[in-house]
Amino acid sequence: MTVLTTPRPRSRGSWLKHPLVLAAALLMVAPFLWMLLTSFKGLPQLLTDPLSILPQPWVFTNWADAWNALPFGRAYANSIYITVLVVAGTLLTTSMAAYGFARIPFKGSTVLFWVFLAMQMVPKQVTLVPFYFLMAKIGWVDSHLALIIPAIMVNPFGVFLARQFIASVPVELEEAAMIDGASRWRIYWTIILPAIRPGLGALGIIVALDAWNNFLLPLVLLNSTDLFTVPLLLSQFQGQFGGMNYGIVMAATALSTVPMLIAFVIGQRQIIESLATSGLGGR
Amino acid sequence: MTAAPLVAGGRPPARRGWRERDKYWGMAFVAPQALGMLLFTLLPFAAAFLLAFTEWNGFGMPEFIGFDNFADQLTSPLLGRAILNTMVIALVTVPIGLFLAIVAAVVLNKIRGRAFYLVLFFAPVVTSSVAIALIWQQLLRADGVLSGSLTRLFGIAPIDWLGDPILALLAVCLVTIWASLGLNVVIFMAGLQSISPSVMEAAAIDGAGPVARFFKIILPLLSPIVFYQSVVAFISSLQTFDLVFVLVNNAGPDNGTRTIVYHIYDLGFAKSQFGLSSAASIVLLGLTLVITAIQFGAQKKFVHYES
Numbered sequence: 260m261t262v263l264t265t266p267r268p269r270s271r272g273s274w275l276k277h278p279l280v281l282a283a284a285l286l287m288v289a290p291f292l293w294m295l296l297t298s299f300k301g302l303p304q305l306l307t308d309p310l311s312i313l314p315q316p317w318v319f320t321n322w323a324d325a326w327n328a329l330p331f332g333r334a335y336a337n338s339i340y341i342t343v344l345v346v347a348g349t350l351l352t353t354s355m356a357a358y359g360f361a362r363i364p365f366k367g368s369t370v371l372f373w374v375f376l377a378m379q380m381v382p383k384q385v386t387l388v389p390f391y392f393l394m395a396k397i398g399w400v401d402s403h404l405a406l407i408i409p410a411i412m413v414n415p416f417g418v419f420l421a422r423q424f425i426a427s428v429p430v431e432l433e434e435a436a437m438i439d440g441a442s443r444w445r446i447y448w449t450i451i452l453p454a455i456r457p458g459l460g461a462l463g464i465i466v467a468l469d470a471w472n473n474f475l476l477p478l479v480l481l482n483s484t485d486l487f488t489v490p491l492l493l494s495q496f497q498g499q500f501g502g503m504n505y506g507i508v509m510a511a512t513a514l515s516t517v518p519m520l521i522a523f524v525i526g527q528r529q530i531i532e533s534l535a536t537s538g539l540g541g542r
Numbered sequence: 543m544t545a546a547p548l549v550a551g552g553r554p555p556a557r558r559g560w561r562e563r564d565k566y567w568g569m570a571f572v573a574p575q576a577l578g579m580l581l582f583t584l585l586p587f588a589a590a591f592l593l594a595f596t597e598w599n600g601f602g603m604p605e606f607i608g609f610d611n612f613a614d615q616l617t618s619p620l621l622g623r624a625i626l627n628t629m630v631i632a633l634v635t636v637p638i639g640l641f642l643a644i645v646a647a648v649v650l651n652k653i654r655g656r657a658f659y660l661v662l663f664f665a666p667v668v669t670s671s672v673a674i675a676l677i678w679q680q681l682l683r684a685d686g687v688l689s690g691s692l693t694r695l696f697g698i699a700p701i702d703w704l705g706d707p708i709l710a711l712l713a714v715c716l717v718t719i720w721a722s723l724g725l726n727v728v729i730f731m732a733g734l735q736s737i738s739p740s741v742m743e744a745a746a747i748d749g750a751g752p753v754a755r756f757f758k759i760i761l762p763l764l765s766p767i768v769f770y771q772s773v774v775a776f777i778s779s780l781q782t783f784d785l786v787f788v789l790v791n792n793a794g795p796d797n798g799t800r801t802i803v804y805h806i807y808d809l810g811f812a813k814s815q816f817g818l819s820s821a822a823s824i825v826l827l828g829l830t831l832v833i834t835a836i837q838f839g840a841q842k843k844f845v846h847y848e849s
Binding site: 277279280281283284285287288290291293294297309310352353355356358359360363364365366368371374375378380381382383384385386387388389390391392393409411412413414415418442443444447468471472474475478479489490491493494496497505508509511512515516519520523524527528530531534535536 | 646
């Protein structure tokens with residue numbers, strides 16, 4: 260499936276559509292542009308002339324003030340390492356489980372797979388309170404482990420998606436390896452994993468976005484500012500400068516979004532295709 | 543969905559005991575996820591049902607009180623308000639959001655430079671909900687750019703979007719549609735590309751105009767994907783939390799934007815009424831299941847499957 264590349268004949272009337280599409284697209288990014296412009300506006304301008312588009316004068320200290328107000332560097336480090344671990348771990352465990360479900364019959368396998376499908380329907384918020392106390396019992400409240408280990412070990416959607424990918428790998432490849440005496444692990448590692456690499460890349464992007472943008476769990480589980488992830492730290496700005504000087508709030512928001520938007524533009528093709536794939540359940 | 547058969551197992555070499563040992567491999571491969579499922583999902587899931595029948599402030603032993611929590615919650619005006627708000631968000635954002643996305647997908651599918659446009663449409667999808675909420679909080683202020691532009695253009699008094707219960711709920715709907723549009727567009731574009739061009743050409747030769755083609759061909763052929771996306775979008779709007787928590791500052795004026803998940807969070811983590819909170823979360827589960835069942839019932843009537 261290629262959303263971006265399939266050539267299409269240029270339709271008649273596209274000269275008429277272009278300005279409309281361009282206007283719609285600009286409307287979509289206008290909030291980001293307003294965020295950037297506001298992040299360079301000073302307090303006097305925000306108070307006296309909040310509707311002017313361009314900063315007058317340009318105030319460059321907002322960004323530094325925002326960066327220094329709360330430990331942004333620390334939050335970035337936290338978010339990056341949590342996301343990397345969650346993605347790597349999830350890809351490993353979900354592809355392993357998917358291989359087990361797809362290709363190795365054992366008693367109860369079908370029932371177990373249906374449990375995975377059924378629990379995928381249950382909203383995470385339903386188990387939020389007991390999950391919190393389970394983490395408290397293990398001693399993982401106010402610890403990144405609570406955001407990493409459960410995320411790695413439960414991802415029914417990932418198992419489902421990876422199983423769809425494995426279903427398209429020819430069984431004959433495995434049989435040939437078995438006759439050569441390869442173990443199941445060797446087959447998984449040297450045949451299955453390379454064969455489903457594009458699919459796993461897509462799954463990895465989805466898992467990364469979820470891990471990076473997750474808000475409710477860090478909000479409930481983390482107390483120390485030093486442990487905060489980027490979205491959780493950003494949410495602290497709501498109270499801090501809530502009143503008038505929202506130039507600083509927009510600078511903080513820009514600090515947390517601009518690097519992500521740049522990463523998105525660089526990897527746009529991969530990211531958009533991945534979400535299209537997963538949105539269709541791996542079809 | 544073209545789900546493969548559950549076990550498409552290879553024929554293992556006919557060696558004695560091989561199959562016996564192989565099944566342990568199967569269990570070992572599934573073990574990490576199965577263990578996680580048991581520990582981090584099934585166990586808390588069962589505990590949520592048990593806690594819903596207790597009174598508990600987080601310390602000491604939960605006290606069994608039967609159906610009192612449910613009696614309390616099902617007659618609670620707060621939960622009633624939360625369910626109403628959540629349903630409004632779902633019923634406004636899903637149809638409008640999906641319709642806009644289909645139109646955008648049909649238009650974008652045919653023009654040059656769609657990769658460029660897609661990036662612009664898609665930017666909110668990769669942005670965290672907290673950032674989205676903070677940006678829109680500034681746009682929607684009484685002295686913000688939206689209200690100010692309306693004043694300048696039409697001379698109406700400044701509107702404090704987030705200060706009024708009904709306007710705040712509409713604002714949540716607006717931002718939800720804006721934030722999810724790009725994802726739906728991309729998914730519908732992928733679906734459109736599975737429609738064979740010859741079908742469209744045949745219709746055009748038969749004299750079907752763009753509007754007729756949209757309703758008679760594109761929509762029916764897309765309907766399985768529209769159905770799937772409407773289920774996904776509906777379930778995710780039932781879980782609205784981040785936006786109302788940051789954008790409207792908790793439940794908003796007069797609980798105007800209290801959602802079910804906000805209600806669960808509020809009872810549990812702000813008020814330490816964990817039994818009540820669990821009962822409310824069981825209500826969320828029930829609502830999710832009922833609505834999904836209704837959608838699957840409606841599917842038979844409206845969804846066109848090629849076969």
